[in-house]
Amino acid sequence: MNEFFDAEKTQVDLTNCDREPIHLLGRIQPFGFLVAASADWVVSHVSLNVDEFLSFNADAMVGEPLKNFLPQRSLHAIRNRLQTISNSDGRERLRNVSIDDSDRLFDVSIHVTDDSATTVMEFEPARLDESSEEELLLVRGALPRLARHDTVEGLARDGARYLQFMSGFDRVMVYQFLPDGSGEVIAEARQSRLEPFLGLRYPATDIPQQARALYLKQTLRLIADVGEDGVAIHPPRGTDGQPIDLSSSVLRSVSPIHLEYLRNMGVQASMSVSIIINGKLWGLFACHHEAPLVIDHIKRGVAEMFGELFSMMLASRLNHDERKADKEVQRLTNSFSATVSPDEDPIAGISPTLERFSSLLDAQGFAIVIDQNRQTFGESPTDIELDQIIRFLNRSAASKIFASSHMSGLFPEAKSFSDRVAGMLAIPISRRPRDYIIFFRREVLKEVTWAGNPEKPVEVGPNGIRLTPRKSFEAWQDEQRGHSEIWRSAHLRIAEQLRMVMLEVVLRLTDEVARERKIAQERQELLIAELNHRVRNILSLVKGIISQSRGTDLSLNDYIEILDTRIQSLARAHDQITQHNWTAASLQRMIEIEAASYLGDGHERIRLEGEDCLLEPQAFATLALVVHELTTNSAKYGALSASAGYVKVKTSWENDGTFTIDWLERGGPAVQAPKRRGFGSTIVERSIPYELKGKASIDYELSGLHAAFTLPARHVARPKDEARPSPSRSNKRKPSSDSDPLPKRFLVAEDNLILAMELEDILLANGAESVDVAANLSDGKAIAGGSELDFAILDVNLGSATSFPIAEILAERGIPFGFATGYGEELTVPKNLGKRCCIAKPYDRDSIHGFIRDVIETKQAQSD
Known part of the structure; x- marks a missing residue:
C-alpha cells in the first residue's frame, strides 16, 4: 500500500487499510x-x-x-x-x-x-508421497484428546500444539477476537528459541474488516514467502476494466503493507486457519515461520479440515458452558416469576432475585427503573448520574440490550464518575414508559500488553506522513482507565433471558388490566415464537448427537471415553505388531498387555492356561478389540467387578490347525443376558465370524459369562520355542524418586503426534521448563544445533529417516540423550555414538523418570 496523506487534513491510522482492495491486487504467489x-x-x-x-x-x-x-x-x-x-x-x-x-x-x-x-x-x-491418509489419521487420533478438555484455554493449547506438529511452522498461535475488535493470543506452540507472544494484545486495525470477511469466505490462507512480491496476471484488467476478483483464490498475492508487517515481525512465511463459531469469525490459528515454507495442497486440506473440526469442538465447549449457565438462569427465573406478587411494591419484589443475577453477571451493583420509581443497589451511580445514564439510554432502540465497558467513551457526563462506575449492561423491560434494569461494573485499572505501540502506526519520511506497519513488536504496556471488564457473549445471553422473564413480570404488575392483557398476549406470542425457535435448535442438536452415537444411549462424554479406550486398544495392538515388523504376534502377550493396561495391579486376575499362538496382523487387530470389550464388560458388570472374581482364559490347538479360546468368568455377580445388543456386544459376537470366518459363541451362564472362539488356521501360527517376555520387561527400571532432579530444557524427536504430546505433558508436569518437539529429521537437527538444551529423547525412526544425525549433533555439544523405540531396549547404534540408553514404548511417568536418570548416570560414569 503506497498511499500518502496530508498530515493536517487526514487522520492516519491502520483503518485506511480497509479501503485497500486486497482481493483485486492482480497478482499471485509463485x-x-x-x-x-x-x-x-x-x-x-x-x-x-x-x-x-x-x-x-x-x-x-x-x-x-x-x-x-x-x-x-x-x-x-x-x-x-x-x-x-x-x-x-x-x-x-x-x-x-x-x-x-x-x-x-x-x-x-x-x-x-x-x-x-x-x-x-x-x-x-503435486506431492508424490502417499502420506495423506497418515495425516488424516493424525487428525482422528487428536480428536479424543482435544475432546477431553473442559476449558477453552486447554482446548486452544492442544489445538496449537497439534497444528504446529502437523504443519511444521515454528510458531502456531490461537488468536481470539475480543468484543471491541482487538485480538489476543490465548494459546501458543513455539520453538523455545522464539520470544513468546502468549498474552499479547493486537489492535483491531491489525486485521482490517475486509480481511476478516475473506477469512470467513476462505478459511485457510498461506503466505509462502514474504520476500516474493508476487507474479502478475495477464492481462491486468478484463474487458470490464476491472482486475480479476481473487477473493476465493488460494494463490492470491499479499498486500504490500501486510508483507511489510510480517517482515517487521521477522516472519518469512505464515498461514492462518479460520476458527468460525455460528457463522462468525471467533478467531484464527496464526502460524509463523522464520524461513520461506510451502505447505502443499494435501497438508493445507488437512489443516483446513482440522480448523473446521476444532471450530465444532470449540462451539460444543462454549455451548456446554452456555447450557450450564442456562440451568442456573432457569432456576432463578422460575422462582422469580412465582414469588413476585401484584400486590407488593414491584421493586421490592424483584430486587432479591436481581441480586443473584448481579452475581451471575459479575456486576458490583444494579439499578431498577420502573415508571418514576428508581432504586440502586450495591456500587451504583448517584441519582443525578443515573438520570444522565437514562437520558443516554433513551436515545437507543427501545427493545435492545445495551452493553458498554467504557461509558466515559460514549457520553461526556460519564467521565465524572468513571472511577466508580465504568461499565453498564442495560436491559429494557418496557416500551412506554422506558423502564430498565441496569447492572454496573466498577473501573478496573489494568495494564494491557500490546504487540507494539498501537497508537503509532505512522512514521514521518522525506515524502511526509506515510502509512506503514509498526516496526516495533516489543511488548507495549498501556494502562487503561475508565474501563470495566468486558461484557462477554455469555453475559449478554443471560441478560436476554432475564429480559424475556422481566417482560412477563412487568406486564403482570401493570395497573391497567385491559392494556396488560393485550400486551401480555403479544409478548406471549413473541415468547412462544422464541421458545419454538430454541426448542427446534435443541431438537436439532439432540438429533445430531443421536446420529453420531449411532443409536446408543450413551452421553457424549461416555461415548468419547469408550471411543478413546477402543482406539487405545487398537494402538496397543498396533504397537505389538510393529515390534515384529508387521508379522504375527503373541495372543497371550496381547491379553497380558490389555489386562495390565485396564486392570493395573489387578491384571493377574485374568489367568492364562494352555498354549500360545501367533496371530497374523489382521486377526491380531480383530482379537484386540474382542479382548478389550470382554475385559471392559467384565470389569463393569462381570467377574472382574467383584473383588474375588477372576477370568480364566483357556487356549488350545486343534488337530485341523484351528485355535480355540475359552473365556470363562467366575466369582462375580449372577449373570443375566442383556436385553439389547450394543456396539461392544456386536464386536464380541460378530467380528470373528464376519472378518476372520471363524466361530464365536456367548453363553450367559448364571455362574459367569462363557465365551468360546475358534480361529481358522490361516490366521494363526505356532510360536517358536523362545521365552515370551513379560509385559513390563522393556521398561523395568529401578524405582524413581520425586526428589531426583529433572533437566529443564528438553528436545523430543517423535513423529507420532499423540506420543509426542503425551511425552511433552509428562515432562512439563514433572518440572520441565520447555519442550521442543521435532517431527522430522530436519527440524530435529535445527533444534539440536541451535537451542539451549539439557536433555533429548530421540525416537529412533523419524518417518523415513533415523534420528542418529540428531544424536551426533547432541554428542558433539555434550548434551545427554537417549533413544525411544518400539523394538525393545537392545538397539544397535553407530559406533561413534558409543553405548546409549534406550526406553521401549509404551512408557509412563516412572519409566521416563528412570530412563532420564539412567542416561545421566551412564554419562557421568563414562566421564569418570
Missing part, C-alpha cells in the same frame, strides 16, 4: 500458476509464470480455447468437478492432474467468481 476461463472455456487471464510449467506463454494463451493448452482428459475432469461445487466456500479440488505429455502431476483448486462469469483454476505441483 509456487503455482493461474488460468482463468470464460463461460465458453476461452482463456481470459493467465499468470505470467505459466511458461515455467507449460510450453506456452501468457500472451499466446489469452483469447484462445483452453482445450488448446490442456489435455482433453484433464479438461474433462475439471469440467466434471465444476458440477459438484456446492460447499460453503464454493471451491473444488483435484489431485494428480496431468497438464501435458510429461510425467508431471499437479493439484488443482477450482472456483467460479461471484458473477459466475469466470472459472479460475490454480495449479500447484
Whole structure:
C-alpha cells in the first residue's frame, strides 16, 4: 500500500487499510500458476509464470480455447468437478492432474467468481508421497484428546500444539477476537528459541474488516514467502476494466503493507486457519515461520479440515458452558416469576432475585427503573448520574440490550464518575414508559500488553506522513482507565433471558388490566415464537448427537471415553505388531498387555492356561478389540467387578490347525443376558465370524459369562520355542524418586503426534521448563544445533529417516540423550555414538523418570 496523506487534513491510522482492495491486487504467489476461463472455456487471464510449467506463454494463451493448452482428459475432469461445487466456500479440488505429455502431476483448486462469469483454476505441483491418509489419521487420533478438555484455554493449547506438529511452522498461535475488535493470543506452540507472544494484545486495525470477511469466505490462507512480491496476471484488467476478483483464490498475492508487517515481525512465511463459531469469525490459528515454507495442497486440506473440526469442538465447549449457565438462569427465573406478587411494591419484589443475577453477571451493583420509581443497589451511580445514564439510554432502540465497558467513551457526563462506575449492561423491560434494569461494573485499572505501540502506526519520511506497519513488536504496556471488564457473549445471553422473564413480570404488575392483557398476549406470542425457535435448535442438536452415537444411549462424554479406550486398544495392538515388523504376534502377550493396561495391579486376575499362538496382523487387530470389550464388560458388570472374581482364559490347538479360546468368568455377580445388543456386544459376537470366518459363541451362564472362539488356521501360527517376555520387561527400571532432579530444557524427536504430546505433558508436569518437539529429521537437527538444551529423547525412526544425525549433533555439544523405540531396549547404534540408553514404548511417568536418570548416570560414569 503506497498511499500518502496530508498530515493536517487526514487522520492516519491502520483503518485506511480497509479501503485497500486486497482481493483485486492482480497478482499471485509463485509456487503455482493461474488460468482463468470464460463461460465458453476461452482463456481470459493467465499468470505470467505459466511458461515455467507449460510450453506456452501468457500472451499466446489469452483469447484462445483452453482445450488448446490442456489435455482433453484433464479438461474433462475439471469440467466434471465444476458440477459438484456446492460447499460453503464454493471451491473444488483435484489431485494428480496431468497438464501435458510429461510425467508431471499437479493439484488443482477450482472456483467460479461471484458473477459466475469466470472459472479460475490454480495449479500447484503435486506431492508424490502417499502420506495423506497418515495425516488424516493424525487428525482422528487428536480428536479424543482435544475432546477431553473442559476449558477453552486447554482446548486452544492442544489445538496449537497439534497444528504446529502437523504443519511444521515454528510458531502456531490461537488468536481470539475480543468484543471491541482487538485480538489476543490465548494459546501458543513455539520453538523455545522464539520470544513468546502468549498474552499479547493486537489492535483491531491489525486485521482490517475486509480481511476478516475473506477469512470467513476462505478459511485457510498461506503466505509462502514474504520476500516474493508476487507474479502478475495477464492481462491486468478484463474487458470490464476491472482486475480479476481473487477473493476465493488460494494463490492470491499479499498486500504490500501486510508483507511489510510480517517482515517487521521477522516472519518469512505464515498461514492462518479460520476458527468460525455460528457463522462468525471467533478467531484464527496464526502460524509463523522464520524461513520461506510451502505447505502443499494435501497438508493445507488437512489443516483446513482440522480448523473446521476444532471450530465444532470449540462451539460444543462454549455451548456446554452456555447450557450450564442456562440451568442456573432457569432456576432463578422460575422462582422469580412465582414469588413476585401484584400486590407488593414491584421493586421490592424483584430486587432479591436481581441480586443473584448481579452475581451471575459479575456486576458490583444494579439499578431498577420502573415508571418514576428508581432504586440502586450495591456500587451504583448517584441519582443525578443515573438520570444522565437514562437520558443516554433513551436515545437507543427501545427493545435492545445495551452493553458498554467504557461509558466515559460514549457520553461526556460519564467521565465524572468513571472511577466508580465504568461499565453498564442495560436491559429494557418496557416500551412506554422506558423502564430498565441496569447492572454496573466498577473501573478496573489494568495494564494491557500490546504487540507494539498501537497508537503509532505512522512514521514521518522525506515524502511526509506515510502509512506503514509498526516496526516495533516489543511488548507495549498501556494502562487503561475508565474501563470495566468486558461484557462477554455469555453475559449478554443471560441478560436476554432475564429480559424475556422481566417482560412477563412487568406486564403482570401493570395497573391497567385491559392494556396488560393485550400486551401480555403479544409478548406471549413473541415468547412462544422464541421458545419454538430454541426448542427446534435443541431438537436439532439432540438429533445430531443421536446420529453420531449411532443409536446408543450413551452421553457424549461416555461415548468419547469408550471411543478413546477402543482406539487405545487398537494402538496397543498396533504397537505389538510393529515390534515384529508387521508379522504375527503373541495372543497371550496381547491379553497380558490389555489386562495390565485396564486392570493395573489387578491384571493377574485374568489367568492364562494352555498354549500360545501367533496371530497374523489382521486377526491380531480383530482379537484386540474382542479382548478389550470382554475385559471392559467384565470389569463393569462381570467377574472382574467383584473383588474375588477372576477370568480364566483357556487356549488350545486343534488337530485341523484351528485355535480355540475359552473365556470363562467366575466369582462375580449372577449373570443375566442383556436385553439389547450394543456396539461392544456386536464386536464380541460378530467380528470373528464376519472378518476372520471363524466361530464365536456367548453363553450367559448364571455362574459367569462363557465365551468360546475358534480361529481358522490361516490366521494363526505356532510360536517358536523362545521365552515370551513379560509385559513390563522393556521398561523395568529401578524405582524413581520425586526428589531426583529433572533437566529443564528438553528436545523430543517423535513423529507420532499423540506420543509426542503425551511425552511433552509428562515432562512439563514433572518440572520441565520447555519442550521442543521435532517431527522430522530436519527440524530435529535445527533444534539440536541451535537451542539451549539439557536433555533429548530421540525416537529412533523419524518417518523415513533415523534420528542418529540428531544424536551426533547432541554428542558433539555434550548434551545427554537417549533413544525411544518400539523394538525393545537392545538397539544397535553407530559406533561413534558409543553405548546409549534406550526406553521401549509404551512408557509412563516412572519409566521416563528412570530412563532420564539412567542416561545421566551412564554419562557421568563414562566421564569418570
